[in-house]
Amino acid sequence: MEHRRLGRSGLYVSEITYGNWLTHGELVARDTALACVRAALDAGITTFDTADVYAMGAAEEVLGEALRTVRRSSVEIATKVCLPTGDGPNDRGLSRKHVMESCHASLRRLGTDYVDLYQAHRFDERTPLEETLIAFDDLVRQGKVLYLGVSEWTAPQIEAALTVATDLGLRSRIVANQPQYNMLWRVIEPEVLPLCEREGIGQVVFQPLAQGVLTGKYRPDGPPPANSRATSGGRAPRFIGRVLGPVLLDRVRRLRPLADEAGLSMAQLAIAWTLRSAAVSSAIIGASRPEQVTENATASGVPLPAALLAEIDEVLGDLVDRDPAKTARMMSVKPEWSSPA
Template structure:
């Protein structure tokens, strides 16, 4: 495993991070979740990403149980706040009330006194940004988080938050966007501004939720039991990548991966990590073997000629429009 700094902070994260959206507390039971976490640790993965809203808070609880007994200083635990965690009118958003209550709930479920990174899961248009950033600063000063970050914020929202973070003397170090070979909307604006502001990317869906593993074939339909058929989230979020035009081009990546001597999934994860503004690629897994395979992408360097070939194959189906960052606001 290789490790990178998170933004301009002094904290290292593992290039491959383990995330439990759609898995812990939903697709897999706690015993299998524990096996996956142990497989991640064995592979050198030290960074674990979750959120209070995943599986209605069960994902945090499953991760906390799986990490119980692991030396706390040896791992980096990240969680998020914004999406509903209850039925009350204040059980969501980025108000001071919700943030201060949510962090305590997350720490309880994660069985820890602090998280290494506390992230705003989306931008809250109903709460003054000043209120949100002050609450985050107070969470940090209370020792309940070391750093703060955002997820799927626009470039203007990030700039505004960074200015307030500087005033409040709190470390705003990261953005968590969707980013992969097919979805590159953060490249034109978000990444350059992030680099300028001392922030880096923690990438979710680096394999386009499994599409970039090559297991979905054009004209064949989604395999039974795959994420594309999962009613808990995958089916709704993968539609844009399941067209035959996209799947056919993904199939054409297989020979390129073979020529590099690596599986397609490893190629696609390594591609994400070629970007210097990316600190980690967050991968999910429902089986320990998947974790071990994904971890092999760390430290790989892809030749420029191979990167060019990838672009030539995928160009007609790549989404680059920076305005599409807004379209992610409804997704976890």
């Protein structure tokens, strides 16, 4: 497992981050979740990502349990705040009240005194940036948070936060961004990536496998396989349904010979593709079985030749989405290529 700096900060993260969205506390049994974390540690993964909203806190609890016997300084734990964790008007957003209360609740569930990376899960239009950034800065000063990040913010929103932090004379600044990014969804490339590279903000990208679509397990001419996210319970089918469609699945099938030629599985190829960019500090993987973690972690340190990258672009062609306007709306936008042929 190789490690990269998180932007221009002094923090190093593993090229592969283990995340537990839609898995721990929701789709995966506790014993299996613990086994997946052990597999991640065995593979050399040191960075773990979760959020207060994942399984309404249960995901943080399971991760905390899984890491309880691990030397705290040997791992990097990231979590998030913003999305609704209750029915009250203050149980969401980036107000000082919610940020402070959510951070303390996350620390209790994770069983730790601090998190390495605390991220604003979405942008909050209702709360002044000054209020949010001062609350974040206070948490850093208190030693409860070491580094700050955001997730799915647009370039103007990130730039505004950097400006406000400078104007307020805050010591802490945003060093990480967590966007969706994969072969098909490249909406951060036109605006977010250039800004972040200029400002020293590293990308910790999620969905490098596009909800499993880029593994090739979904066929254009057949039903989804049993025990896949598309056939599981909970919220997973709603998310995976946004990226299924015969046109897309046929193109993905045409990527398999390229993966075979490179000596990689489809999943390894997709993860290595996200890591081809120096702007990406880490790619987040999830898993429902330990062997998935072991296989996908080997994508770390795999270089992809320029000719292979060009072939991937040729196969996917006009199905690649690069519209920067979709960055902030990624949770609600249904890509054009997910529609039936």
